Amino acid sequence: MTRRRTDGAGTLGRRRISRRQFLKIGGAGLAGTALLGAAGCGGGGEGGGSGDLVFAMGADSTGTIQPLIDRFNEQADFRVNYREMPTDTGQFFDQLRTEFQAGGGEIDVIGGDVIWPAQFAANGWILDVSDRFPEEDRQAFLEAPVQSLIYEDAIYGVPWYTDAGMLYYRQDLLEESGISEPPTTWAELKEMAPQVAQENNMNNGFIFQGANYEGGTCNGLEYIWTHGGDVLDGDQIVIDSPESVAGLETERSMVADGVAPQAVATYKETETDPAFLGNRMVFARNWPYMYSLAGSDDYPDIKPDQIGVAALPTGEGGPTHSALGGWNLLINAQTQKADQAWEFVQWLSEPEQQKFRSLEGSLLPTLKSLYEDQEILDAVPVIRLGSEALQTSKPRPVSPYYSDMSLKLAEQFNNALKGDVSPQQAVKTLQEELTNIIEQGG
Amino acid sequence: MTTASTEKKGRGRLREEFANPERRMAYYMVLPALIIILVVAFFPILYSIILSLTQSTIQGIGPFAGVDNYVTMFQNADFMSGLWNTVIFTVVSVFFEFVIGLAIALAINRAFRGRGLVRAAVLVPWAFPTVISAVMWRLMFQDQVGIINYVANALGIISKPILSDETLLLIGSIGVDVWKTTPFMALLLLAGLQTIPGDVYEAAKVDGANVMQRFFSITLPLLKPAILVAVLFRTLDAYRVYDLFWALSDRQLESLSTFVYKGVRVSQLQFAQGNAAAVFIFFTAFAIAIFFIKVLGMQTSSEE
Numbered sequence: 001m002t003r004r005r006t007d008g009a010g011t012l013g014r015r016r017i018s019r020r021q022f023l024k025i026g027g028a029g030l031a032g033t034a035l036l037g038a039a040g041c042g043g044g045g046e047g048g049g050s051g052d053l054v055f056a057m058g059a060d061s062t063g064t065i066q067p068l069i070d071r072f073n074e075q076a077d078f079r080v081n082y083r084e085m086p087t088d089t090g091q092f093f094d095q096l097r098t099e100f101q102a103g104g105g106e107i108d109v110i111g112g113d114v115i116w117p118a119q120f121a122a123n124g125w126i127l128d129v130s131d132r133f134p135e136e137d138r139q140a141f142l143e144a145p146v147q148s149l150i151y152e153d154a155i156y157g158v159p160w161y162t163d164a165g166m167l168y169y170r171q172d173l174l175e176e177s178g179i180s181e182p183p184t185t186w187a188e189l190k191e192m193a194p195q196v197a198q199e200n201n202m203n204n205g206f207i208f209q210g211a212n213y214e215g216g217t218c219n220g221l222e223y224i225w226t227h228g229g230d231v232l233d234g235d236q237i238v239i240d241s242p243e244s245v246a247g248l249e250t251e252r253s254m255v256a257d258g259v260a261p262q263a264v265a266t267y268k269e270t271e272t273d274p275a276f277l278g279n280r281m282v283f284a285r286n287w288p289y290m291y292s293l294a295g296s297d298d299y300p301d302i303k304p305d306q307i308g309v310a311a312l313p314t315g316e317g318g319p320t321h322s323a324l325g326g327w328n329l330l331i332n333a334q335t336q337k338a339d340q341a342w343e344f345v346q347w348l349s350e351p352e353q354q355k356f357r358s359l360e361g362s363l364l365p366t367l368k369s370l371y372e373d374q375e376i377l378d379a380v381p382v383i384r385l386g387s388e389a390l391q392t393s394k395p396r397p398v399s400p401y402y403s404d405m406s407l408k409l410a411e412q413f414n415n416a417l418k419g420d421v422s423p424q425q426a427v428k429t430l431q432e433e434l435t436n437i438i439e440q441g442g
Numbered sequence: 443m444t445t446a447s448t449e450k451k452g453r454g455r456l457r458e459e460f461a462n463p464e465r466r467m468a469y470y471m472v473l474p475a476l477i478i479i480l481v482v483a484f485f486p487i488l489y490s491i492i493l494s495l496t497q498s499t500i501q502g503i504g505p506f507a508g509v510d511n512y513v514t515m516f517q518n519a520d521f522m523s524g525l526w527n528t529v530i531f532t533v534v535s536v537f538f539e540f541v542i543g544l545a546i547a548l549a550i551n552r553a554f555r556g557r558g559l560v561r562a563a564v565l566v567p568w569a570f571p572t573v574i575s576a577v578m579w580r581l582m583f584q585d586q587v588g589i590i591n592y593v594a595n596a597l598g599i600i601s602k603p604i605l606s607d608e609t610l611l612l613i614g615s616i617g618v619d620v621w622k623t624t625p626f627m628a629l630l631l632l633a634g635l636q637t638i639p640g641d642v643y644e645a646a647k648v649d650g651a652n653v654m655q656r657f658f659s660i661t662l663p664l665l666k667p668a669i670l671v672a673v674l675f676r677t678l679d680a681y682r683v684y685d686l687f688w689a690l691s692d693r694q695l696e697s698l699s700t701f702v703y704k705g706v707r708v709s710q711l712q713f714a715q716g717n718a719a720a721v722f723i724f725f726t727a728f729a730i731a732i733f734f735i736k737v738l739g740m741q742t743s744s745e746e
Binding site for chain 1: 500501584585586602603605606607692693694704707708709710711712
């Protein structure tokens, strides 16, 4: 250091040259940084040779994905690497969209939400697997998850595991009140809930997810479906119907008649669990996961045997329908390794692997045969109890513009639930807004 | 004549600048920095403007559309409610932050025991990350466990749960923002107060000025530069509100920034509109800053 400094002072006369040199060095440095940056963007990958397959899936709380991948890698002649994505569905979707926009990225196989296929397929981002996954093979899977993968007569993936809205009820409390069967219609539920709640000093009897978000869309759709209404028929928006109005009227009446708390319009699953499992509700609409929380360290008050699960009640003569949730296996359309990707997808959806995830992670399989597997039915009782709901689940509107539609649906359902707009007005607005979205997109 | 001569003078000046190798070298040396600024700062802005003028989608730039996106944006009820919420939020919250912040600054400007401790304590709300404090307040507004909702309900102030009503949510957001950023305002104003020399007040006292006269004729005018800086900072900050609204209202309350996010990141169809809104935010924020500098006479540098 000291020597250099004396050098500098000694060559005062050559100052300009040294400046120029400095500039050159600086320029080279900058260019280097830019190159590094570009390499960082392009590379971006984590480890693994170039021949490896990348499997992207949201953070896995059940701890069952890595063991499965390890098992696959042992027997296959190529390797699969698991890339963890955000747990939040919306963020996961965002990130995938960004990668696809940038030209495909390096993900080969995706574990994706059931509401994604149409949105990705319309942009040509995921692989059409109609030839690899023919009609006769699809028979082995539950119908609704398969439907969620079909866009314009082609199929874009394989169902992996499933989810459906269900009616939870307190079997013990119903029995004490002399009720032997859970309600099959919304009217029955509205009768039972306040009665049982009152006898047990509860403020309200029924809780569901009414907030302005994706889950609110699911709940609203279920009210519409169970009254015989629907949103989309082919390319046509058909939500403006007396059936839809009746559905939203029933949903609103839950609050208006005091069956559900007023604040249900702000509730998500996170408010539902503690209310129902904390002995403050008689009925709850929720996804299958809540069953496994009963009696756990977080919710010790209510034991699983106090809880019953049934399909959602219906309106006047409507069929029962639950919103379909769950995850599908999709393949990136830009992958260089479509055959290997398909091999991996097929392997993951095989009975043995699905069974492993069901037993270890309490997840619901998509293969029909597994619903008769005694080992699974014993280990995950909610599959047995809620099988009717699972069999009658229905995909949310399959459209390339589902994200836009869902924002509008959630908003209007929430407004109607709060009583800010009438159900008639809500479905009328939705008919207009959703038609607009379809026209804009078309 | 005059213009010609100044032009000549200007050109001569230019030649003089570049004829001098030392000076020329200096320009070469700032050039890389200038280019980087152009690339990282101006290119994205320019690109947003271009996107906002075309029918672009997330897939890429589409055909030129003129101001169509801006027209549909102003017809979009979500955008208008975002604009309305943002303006009310900005004006009301900055007003209260200024008034309360000034009061706090005046109070802790005096010498008293434990002044350092009080100053540090005042800053606590500001030290929280916004998302954390928003989630914390959301719990207090919540209907099952929230104390504020419980008290307001017991007193009969509210007829429905706070979180289910947008007006109440907006009022809540303003309250939380005032709680959170008043300390920041107070700190900036306190710094300004400490630059006012004490002898000015003594002279005023000798001349018989009372407290109010001293405040309005000495403190406020001398504090003006600090006030303008603090209020401008807060205004621009509040104008871009995003995290507070989304965490506190759980995505119910729309602001300009949340509208941009929804358009660009969530929607498949409103990408161009989202960009138009981003450009709108940029230029209106710019206009606010210009207003402070030109109309209110804010000094941007210490040179006169």
